[in-house]
Amino acid sequence: MEKLAKREEQIMQAFWKLNKAFVKEVVQELPDPKPHYNSVATMVRILEEKGFLNHKAYGKTFQYYPVVSEETYKNSLVNSVVDKYFDKSYSKMIAHFAENEKISEKDLKRILQLIKSKK
Secondary structure (H helix, E strand, O other), X not given: OOOOOHHHHHHHHHHHHHOOEOHHHHHHHOOOOOOOHHHHXXXXXXXXXXXXXXXXXXXXXXXXXXXXXXXXXXXXXXHHHHHHHOOOOHHHXXXXXXXXOOOOHHHHHHHHHHHHHHO
8 A cells, every 4th residue: 555645644634534524524624724625626536546535426526435444554554664664573663662762661561461462
């Protein structure tokens, strides 16, 4: 799955929050300065072409909804980073954050508890 551009990601965040929406509703969810309606409409169509969105027609108006869940996208993005920068090793990624003090001992204990509870 390809990584989305910043504005595409913002638009998808709006769809994941709203579940389904018309372009004007998505524009309202975007951070200031708000992009022009036509710019968002174009990007929504591009996201549909990329397979992230689909639509339901109401006459000439389209209501869009996500086809790719936020969880699926997030997993793809994290897997891509782990593959590219940490030799496909999650332990190397966690070690990196621990070494750079980006993760606390408390966080590491919580991660261990999560792993143990999955067994």
